[in-house]
């Protein structure tokens with residue numbers, strides 16, 4: 556059942572070229588310039604005419620929502636708020652006409668997310684679901700939605716569900732942007748081709764697994780980790796830190812890289828590994844300066860970089876390369892090494908990676 560892998564988590568990490576492809580199958584054709592999400596059709600006007608999008612989720616699904624915030628705002632020019640479902644539901648939230656909600660959940664059974672949906676519905680919002688488990692409670696409670704086709708996720712740590720969620724949410728943003736005319740035809744085409752290339756690029760990233768395993772062996776006894784990224788990679792930093800905490804029980808924090816100087820920099824010494832997600836995008840130069848600041852304080856830098864990067868190679872102790880893609884799609888690649896890093900470290904520490912202590916696959920109670 557684990558398909559020859561030692562753990563479900565590893566199997567699911569390695570399934571991502573397929574699960575991302577499955578999430579796009581029949582929905583996108585770059586050559587023909589088509590993209591279609593059938594499950595949205597009936598309510599698509601609500602989404603394209605939305606004044607504001609509120610995204611709800613918990614844990615990793617909330618991180619996928621944060622990536623979607625950047626993508627929707629950039630491409631579709633709709634203001635987005637991403638809320639923890641558990642906070643939203645107890646806050647007497649303000650829902651105006653023209654607001655739409657997107658609820659994200661792998662299991663479709665998360666109690667807080669379901670309760671937040673019911674509350675938003677009672678205030679008149681139209682709700683879209685992005686869920687993995689077909690026929691689960693959340694898709695039944697929403698007006699419309701698009702399933703992620705990641706297949707069953709058994710490991711408690713969410714991996715392939717995250718990349719499938721980001722894939723589907725990005726497709727939704729592209730559909731809206733195209734309809735609204737907020738992206739040019741050439742950018743539209745470029746994004747479709749770039750999306751179609753992602754599964755092979757994930758495969759290429761996975762092929763680096765032995766290097767990541769080696770890096771894991773160096774840092775397996777660390778007591779803390781910092782994860783830093785900017786822009787589209789900020790949510791990836793949060794996700795990398797969550798993965799490590801959850802399965803290896805190492806304390807880890809994710810931050811937007813520029814926030815470092817507002818506090819976390821005080822933690823940096825020769826014992827602090829800092830994982831930078833430092834791909835060549837619009838915040839590259841700024842992240843490079845952040846790396847220099849960490850080096851100056853003797854922090855140990857592991858950097859996820861764009862293939863061929865020479866500058867960071869001279870500064871970081873370890874670099875992990877990922878293929879170049881459109882900036883908006885980088886999280887689909889940059890998260891992969893972080894999943895593997897947490898996996899190998901947890902295994903080396905003797906942790907039960909598929910069933911970490913104190914955690915359940917779906918949190919069906921408050």
Ligand code: M6R
Pocket residue numbers: 613614615616659660661662663664665668711712713714797798801916917918
């Ligand atoms: O099934 P859901 O996506 O609603 O679950 C949300 C969180 O409980 C989940 O992502 C959790 O944070 C994972 N264990 C993270 O790896």
